[in-house]
Amino acid sequence: xxxxxxxxxxxxxxxxxxxxxxxxxxxxxxxxxxxxxxxxxxxxxxxxxxxxxxxxxxxxxxxxxxxxxxxxxxxxxxxxxxxxxxxxxxxxxxxxxxxxxxxxxxxxxxxxxxxxxxxxxxxxxxxxxxxxxxxxxxxxxxxxxxxxxxxxxxxxxxxxxxxxxxxxxxxxxxxxxxxxxxxxxxxxxxxxxxxxxxxxxxxxxxxxxxxxxxxxxxxxxxxxxxxxxxxxxxxxxxxxxxxxxxxxxxxxxxxxxxxxxxxxxxxxxxxxxxxxxxxxxxxxxxxxxxxxxxxxxxxxxxxxxxxxxxxxxxxxxxxxxxxxxxxxxxxxxxxxxxxxxxxxxxxxxxxxxxxxxxxxxxxxxxxxxxxxxxxxxxxxxxxxxxxxxxxxxxxxxxxxxxxxxxxxxxxxxxxxxxxxxxxxxxxxxxxxxxxxxxxxxxxxxxxxxxxxxxxxxxxxxxxxxxxxxxxxxxxxxxxxxxxxxxxxxxxxxxxxxxxxxxxx
Amino acid sequence: xxxxxxxxxxxxxxxxxxxxxxxxxxxxxxxxxxxxxxxxxxxxxxxxxxxxxxxxxxxxxxxxxxxxxxxxxxxxxxxxxxxxxxxxxxxxxxxx
Numbered sequence: 001x002x003x004x005x006x007x008x009x010x011x012x013x014x015x016x017x018x019x020x021x022x023x024x025x026x027x028x029x030x031x032x033x034x035x036x037x038x039x040x041x042x043x044x045x046x047x048x049x050x051x052x053x054x055x056x057x058x059x060x061x062x063x064x065x066x067x068x069x070x071x072x073x074x075x076x077x078x079x080x081x082x083x084x085x086x087x088x089x090x091x092x093x094x095x096x097x098x099x100x101x102x103x104x105x106x107x108x109x110x111x112x113x114x115x116x117x118x119x120x121x122x123x124x125x126x127x128x129x130x131x132x133x134x135x136x137x138x139x140x141x142x143x144x145x146x147x148x149x150x151x152x153x154x155x156x157x158x159x160x161x162x163x164x165x166x167x168x169x170x171x172x173x174x175x176x177x178x179x180x181x182x183x184x185x186x187x188x189x190x191x192x193x194x195x196x197x198x199x200x201x202x203x204x205x206x207x208x209x210x211x212x213x214x215x216x217x218x219x220x221x222x223x224x225x226x227x228x229x230x231x232x233x234x235x236x237x238x239x240x241x242x243x244x245x246x247x248x249x250x251x252x253x254x255x256x257x258x259x260x261x262x263x264x265x266x267x268x269x270x271x272x273x274x275x276x277x278x279x280x281x282x283x284x285x286x287x288x289x290x291x292x293x294x295x296x297x298x299x300x301x302x303x304x305x306x307x308x309x310x311x312x313x314x315x316x317x318x319x320x321x322x323x324x325x326x327x328x329x330x331x332x333x334x335x336x337x338x339x340x341x342x343x344x345x346x347x348x349x350x351x352x353x354x355x356x357x358x359x360x361x362x363x364x365x366x367x368x369x370x371x372x373x374x375x376x377x378x379x380x381x382x383x384x385x386x387x388x389x390x391x392x393x394x395x396x397x398x399x400x401x402x403x404x405x406x407x408x409x410x411x412x413x414x415x416x417x418x419x420x421x422x423x424x425x426x427x428x429x430x431x432x433x434x435x436x437x438x439x440x441x442x443x444x445x446x447x448x449x450x451x452x453x454x455x456x457x458x459x460x461x462x463x464x465x466x467x468x469x470x471x472x473x474x475x476x477x478x479x480x481x482x483x484x485x486x487x488x489x490x491x492x493x494x495x496x497x498x499x500x501x502x503x504x
Numbered sequence: 505x506x507x508x509x510x511x512x513x514x515x516x517x518x519x520x521x522x523x524x525x526x527x528x529x530x531x532x533x534x535x536x537x538x539x540x541x542x543x544x545x546x547x548x549x550x551x552x553x554x555x556x557x558x559x560x561x562x563x564x565x566x567x568x569x570x571x572x573x574x575x576x577x578x579x580x581x582x583x584x585x586x587x588x589x590x591x592x593x594x595x596x597x598x599x600x
Contacts, residue, residue, distance in 0.1 A: 034577070
């Protein structure tokens with residue numbers, strides 16, 4: 001069944017920009033304040049007030065647009081989008097209509113597990129607008145009233161709209177993860193979905209191959225020359241995690257397929273529908289259609305001056321972005337020979353961890369070992385102790401030194417983790433950690449002497465090995481460890497076998 | 505320029521205004537006159553004139569991103585027809 005149609009998905013993402021104050025006034029944007037304690041005459045739409053744009057908000061929007069490879073028009077303006085809703089005190093939202101600040105960008109996505117080929121998702125536009133307030137339904141349940149909190153009103157949002165280039169719920173989820181990674185890397189938003197800093201609406205429909213039972217309608221220009229039939233588009237809202245987006249789209253694709261089989265209704269034959277995702281029930285539900293409200297009667301906001309951006313300013317922003325996640329991923333894989341998995345683990349931890357890894361890898365001269373130590377041990381300790389790299393007490397140079405000394409044999413491999421732990425707990429270098437643990441490197445001559453002594457005392461082991469049972473040496477390793485806990489068991493085993501062979 | 509009753513009904517709905525039949529008659533006539541008045545602008549030839557986005561030719565008016573004091577909540581809520589001292593109370597917002 002899954003081969004019988006193509007799923008077409010486009011996303012609208014609203015990202016809260018990381019400013020201290022709102023887009024058009026000085027009210028704080030801090031999350032979690034008591035309702036209606038962060039408002040002023042400007043953001044609650046009192047007559048006679050005038051909005052003035054937050055420079056930082058525009059800069060962050062520009063930064064994002066450039067990172068998404070968007071075209072930045074030289075001239076942009078703001079428009080009023082008119083509609084009536086209790087959480088919109090001015091009865092219009094200041095948004096951008098026909099001259100958005102950026103358009104025609106793209107973001108490349110890939111699946112580490114290879115479920116889909118690397119693809120370029122086109123960004124239709126990204127524009128800067130203000131947020132609305134919040135309706136708190138639950139708190140006054142039973143009273144028949146809704147409580148409106150206008151703290152969020154006027155918070156700067158960047159609305160990012162993709163072209164309908166996504167072909168599966170997994171691609172949609174991957175796009176969102178990659179977008180979040182990019183936005184957090186360039187520091188424009190914390191992208192916290194729980195606090196509403198990142199919100200996603202999804203548009204979905206199906207393209208079904210035209211079959212003999214449903215040929216193109218004669219005389220209908222839109223059907224001619226087409227080999228597929230498009231079903232009506234549904235917009236899904238209320239998804240509170242990337243996983244929820246994926247699940248909602250999976251559910252909706254199936255629902256649209258069933259609906260198509262029952263009704264054979266095509267795109268354009270019914271108005272666009274809005275459905276809300278119920279995460280607990282795992283279904284989408286129809287929402288009241290706003291058939292008339294799509295007439296927003298946009299016009300330029302006379303209260304705000306347009307903004308011009310020169311090509312030189314755009315280049316300045318481009319130069320300040322630093323290495324973006326996609327380039328960094330390529331460098332880790334090509335330059336450091338890391339697996340796609342290791343590269344992703346490092347990048348998803350954020351810039352600080354990547355910088356730390358690069359220092360360790362370059363100084364230790366062994367990227368694979370550096371990746372193993374950072375992704376397994378360092379990240380585990382950070383998680384267990386709920387701390388950051390800065391306060392971990394293990395500078396990159398020290399971890400690199402540990403890796404080098406393990407390689408040189410100065411730190412016995414089997415006890416390397418103890419040394420690592422001691423270095424963190426005592427905040428010391430390798431030498432001090434070895435000393436505190438009483439670990440001394442065992443040199444080759446000591447190992448040979450120990451092996452000779454134990455072999456002499458265990459003639460049965462020698463005869464067993466000679467009879468082809470090399471694993472008999474195992475018994476000696478245990479004894480050797482008791483005599484000197486620092487020995488490298490692998491090397492000790494090799495020496496024993498060599499001695500038995502040369503003694504022939 | 506004529507304005508139909510259906511158009512006025514639509515604008516009224518978009519503005520959340522409930523108008524009686526008599527009001528619709530009066531308002532349709534009044535609005536038609538207003539639109540006709542503004543429509544005189546169409547007599548001017550705008551051939552070769554670039555559209556403008558703003559009446560005053562200034563651009564890039566910004567403020568710094570620093571937060572300032574907000575209104576005390578009781579003042580913010582003072583003019584609301586209904587409130588519970590924490591927030592504005594409105595007829596239940598359903599259908600979402």
